[in-house]
Amino acid sequence: MKSIITLNVNGEVHEIAVNPWRTLVDVLREDLKLTGTKRACEQGACGVCTVIMDGKAILSCLALAVDCAGHSITTIESLGSSDGLHPLQQSFIDNGAVQCGFCTPGVIMTAKALLDENPNPDDTAIKEALAGTYCRCTGHIKTVEAVKKAVQAGREVK
Amino acid sequence: MRLPRFEYLRPSSLYECLELLEGSGHESRIMAGGTDFLVSLKQGVISPQKVISIRSVPELGSVSEDAEGNLQIGACANLSDLVKHSLVLKKLPALHDAISSVGSMHIRNMATIGGNLCLAPRCWYYNQSKQWRHAVEGCYRTGGKVCHAISGSKRCHAINSSDTAPMLIALGARVCLQKKDNKRWISLREFFRDDGRHHTVLEKGEMLTSVIIPCETGKDRSTFIKIQHRKGLDFAIGSIGASVKGNGRKKEISLIINSISSVPLFLAKAAETVMESGFNESAIGKAAEIARGETGAVTNLFTSAGYKRQIVEVLVKRALSSLKRK
Ligand SMILES: Cc1cc2nc3c(=O)[nH]c(=O)nc-3n(C[C@H](O)[C@H](O)[C@H](O)COP(=O)(O)OP(=O)(O)OC[C@H]3O[C@@H](n4cnc5c(N)ncnc54)[C@H](O)[C@@H]3O)c2cc1C
Ligand code: SF4
Numbered sequence: 001m002k003s004i005i006t007l008n009v010n011g012e013v014h015e016i017a018v019n020p021w022r023t024l025v026d027v028l029r030e031d032l033k034l035t036g037t038k039r040a041c042e043q044g045a046c047g048v049c050t051v052i053m054d055g056k057a058i059l060s061c062l063a064l065a066v067d068c069a070g071h072s073i074t075t076i077e078s079l080g081s082s083d084g085l086h087p088l089q090q091s092f093i094d095n096g097a098v099q100c101g102f103c104t105p106g107v108i109m110t111a112k113a114l115l116d117e118n119p120n121p122d123d124t125a126i127k128e129a130l131a132g133t134y135c136r137c138t139g140h141i142k143t144v145e146a147v148k149k150a151v152q153a154g155r156e157v158k
Numbered sequence: 159m160r161l162p163r164f165e166y167l168r169p170s171s172l173y174e175c176l177e178l179l180e181g182s183g184h185e186s187r188i189m190a191g192g193t194d195f196l197v198s199l200k201q202g203v204i205s206p207q208k209v210i211s212i213r214s215v216p217e218l219g220s221v222s223e224d225a226e227g228n229l230q231i232g233a234c235a236n237l238s239d240l241v242k243h244s245l246v247l248k249k250l251p252a253l254h255d256a257i258s259s260v261g262s263m264h265i266r267n268m269a270t271i272g273g274n275l276c277l278a279p280r281c282w283y284y285n286q287s288k289q290w291r292h293a294v295e296g297c298y299r300t301g302g303k304v305c306h307a308i309s310g311s312k313r314c315h316a317i318n319s320s321d322t323a324p325m326l327i328a329l330g331a332r333v334c335l336q337k338k339d340n341k342r343w344i345s346l347r348e349f350f351r352d353d354g355r356h357h358t359v360l361e362k363g364e365m366l367t368s369v370i371i372p373c374e375t376g377k378d379r380s381t382f383i384k385i386q387h388r389k390g391l392d393f394a395i396g397s398i399g400a401s402v403k404g405n406g407r408k409k410e411i412s413l414i415i416n417s418i419s420s421v422p423l424f425l426a427k428a429a430e431t432v433m434e435s436g437f438n439e440s441a442i443g444k445a446a447e448i449a450r451g452e453t454g455a456v457t458n459l460f461t462s463a464g465y466k467r468q469i470v471e472v473l474v475k476r477a478l479s480s481l482k483r484k
């Protein structure tokens with residue numbers, strides 16, 4: 001049976017009817033048409049589907065949409081604007097950390113959650129956070145490098 | 159990967175939760191953080207008619223210290239919150255290490271301690287898609303009469319992979335199990351069952367509601383070590399929780415290993431060796447060797463029993479050396 005839930009995504013409040021067996025990633029992509037968040041393993045093992053919920057990076061493939069009602073969700077769509085990219089996005093491009101780009105939304109949202117909590121993470125903290133993500137193209141060195149460079153540049157990464 | 163259909167229930171108090179559990183019997187299953195549960199649902203290894211989402215039950219989320227300094231943790235306390243909790247950091251650094259080793263930051267941001275302790279045992283044949291499993295006849299755990307992981311085995315030997323369990327047992331933790339009309343406290347060591355069918359002593363309508371960890375005093379010390387194929391986002395090939403309580407002749411050492419067989423294993427003989435001869439190189443070496451034979455390691459999850467015995471030896475040696483230094 002569908003329940004009516006309120007999802008707060010990127011500051012916008014959506015009232016939608018969902019079945020309890022729908023995952024957050026499915027509802028974001030199919031109902032709200034926010035297709036920036038990707039699906040890959042769908043079993044918690046790749047981090048591609050990462051979104052931020054109440055300040056924490058979570059896996060939207062392992063969250064029921066009904067369980068997310070009333071929480072505040074941030075997706076990759078909230079980063080950057082028509083005037084320019086978010087510093088993390090720019091750093092990923094500048095440092096060759098984007099190739100096919102499929103993992104990128106998840107890796108960037110992971111990095112964003114980390115930097116929101118700790119704007120000056122050391123290498124270990126960056127690696128530990130990014131250990132929950134998979135990039136099959138760039139080989140992880142470049143994604144870690146891109147986050148490091150964004151931090152070093154002392155840019156406004158919020 | 160779609161989830162199967164189910165009815166969703168979200169109790170707002172512990173009483174309501176226990177009432178729902180009692181009333182719905184075998185049709186219902188508890189979901190806490192969902193990081194293990196939803197994967198099992200997607201793989202079709204379980205298909206409950208009702209899912210009781212317990213993570214927002216207020217009574218289950220608390221972390222506190224009682225008058226004697228024991229730490230009480232609600233079943234739904236979140237792993238990332240626990241890692242940062244001042245009481246855990248200050249009083250139980252080894253537990254901090256065990257919790258930090260679970261999955262990834264993302265997984266820990268969602269997972270709970272109760273879910274980690276109740277984690278379903280895993281197996282290379284069983285934890286796959288439905289299509290995979292259906293390529294051959296079902297195994298014991300799926301209603302069949304064979305075991306595909308260990309040919310010739312008379313029972314299921316899926317592996318208990320919880321990383322907090324060995325540490326919490328070594329620390330002497332007790333767990334509270336509650337039903338609508340009953341509440342009991344047992345030691346975490348007695349919580350796990352090794353009959354090849356049930357992995358815990360939980361009865362119908364019963365759930366784990368909290369964990370209590372006795373405070374460490376004086377010279378008490380503990381350590382946690384995990385060996386995995388890669389550092390980060392991986393289950394253990396073997397993990398050990400070890401502790402020393404008291405000192406001198408009254409010293410008590412606990413060595414608990416997990417991810418080697420269906421239950422966390424108590425390495426009593428290895429611990430005794432060091433209790434008798436003290437923390438010297440030769441006793442540690444001897445204890446590690448004895449531990450090899452104490453495990454009943456089984457070949458599952460891509461590692462052979464022989465390799466696991468080697469892992470056990472290494473883990474015991476490292477854990478005892480670390481306790482010696484502390
Ligand atoms: C990619 C990946 C990597 C992982 N790596 C690790 C790892 O390194 N180490 C590790 O230990 N685990 C690991 N896990 C497994 C799992 O994420 C953790 O064990 C986690 O702590 C489970 O907690 P949860 O709250 O999400 O449990 P859930 O998924 O909600 O529940 C797990 C099981 O316990 C039952 N349950 C939950 N709470 C209770 C309760 N209070 N009373 C009775 N039954 C209950 C549920 O019915 C279910 O069967 C990993 C999982 C994934 C997907
Ligand atoms: S250990 Fe054997 S019986 Fe148990 S789940 Fe694996 S294949 Fe099935």
Ligand code: FES
Pocket residue numbers: 038039040041042043044045046047048049050059060061062
């Ligand atoms: S799609 Fe969610 S972790 Fe891989």
Ligand code: FES
Pocket residue numbers: 097098099100101102103104134135136137138
């Ligand atoms: S850029 Fe292709 S997977 Fe990371």
